[in-house]
Amino acid sequence: MTDKRIAVYGGGERGGKEALFLRSYSADVTLLLPIGEPRPGPHIAERLEAAAIVTINDVPDSFRFQSDAVLIDTPDGALRFDTLYPALGSDIRSELAATLGADRSEEGCLTVDTHQRTSVPGLYAAGDVVLGLDQISHAMGEGGVAATTIRNDLDEGKPTWR
Numbered sequence: 001m002t003d004k005r006i007a008v009y010g011g012g013e014r015g016g017k018e019a020l021f022l023r024s025y026s027a028d029v030t031l032l033l034p035i036g037e038p039r040p041g042p043h044i045a046e047r048l049e050a051a052a053i054v055t056i057n058d059v060p061d062s063f064r065f066q067s068d069a070v071l072i073d074t075p076d077g078a079l080r081f082d083t084l085y086p087a088l089g090s091d092i093r094s095e096l097a098a099t100l101g102a103d104r105s106e107e108g109c110l111t112v113d114t115h116q117r118t119s120v121p122g123l124y125a126a127g128d129v130v131l132g133l134d135q136i137s138h139a140m141g142e143g144g145v146a147a148t149t150i151r152n153d154l155d156e157g158k159p160t161w162r
């Protein structure tokens, strides 16, 4: 990423914020707004302009990947970037846990205690489905905490002696 020509593909506040984040890695960041996606609000638009991030609207999902570049068709013609960063967000798949009665945040994330226990005894959660950082290292750390808690909770009920 560092000092590369970066394209960020994503709409609304999310796309704008991701482009601003990546501006710390490169002076050459372009925000590509997918067709039909909302534009960033005035506050983000102002920051994008101040950061010299070019925004191109109504970009179709037409990408041609080469060994060292990606070509993207835009209303301004085909543009070449070193890298493409998708900023399309994520869907929180907590429905299954919700059917068991697990508490969720307004966004739909599972709420857990400091040991990854959900509100349902015997049900634990870790990673992006829990409100948090959305980073691999964080998800793995929470997984480790959950595994230890599961072991300890099982041991409480019935000692796991050999």
Ligand SMILES: Cc1cc2nc3c(=O)[nH]c(=O)nc-3n(C[C@H](O)[C@H](O)[C@H](O)COP(=O)(O)OP(=O)(O)OC[C@H]3O[C@@H](n4cnc5c(N)ncnc54)[C@H](O)[C@@H]3O)c2cc1C
Pocket: 086, 087, 089, 090, 093, 096, 126, 127, 128, 129, 133, 134, 135, 136, 137, 139
């Ligand atoms: C474009 C993008 C770039 C990213 N870049 C980085 C990065 O550079 N560094 C970083 O640390 N993090 C990055 N992340 C975030 C990182 O990918 C996530 O934080 C991490 O993958 C979370 O792991 P997870 O196991 O919680 O969830 P996931 O990796 O999403 O795994 C959940 C799995 O559960 C499956 N699943 C969902 N519902 C069900 C169901 N009902 N039944 C069975 N299976 C189900 C899904 O198919 C999926 O395989 C990025 C994310 C995106 C989208």
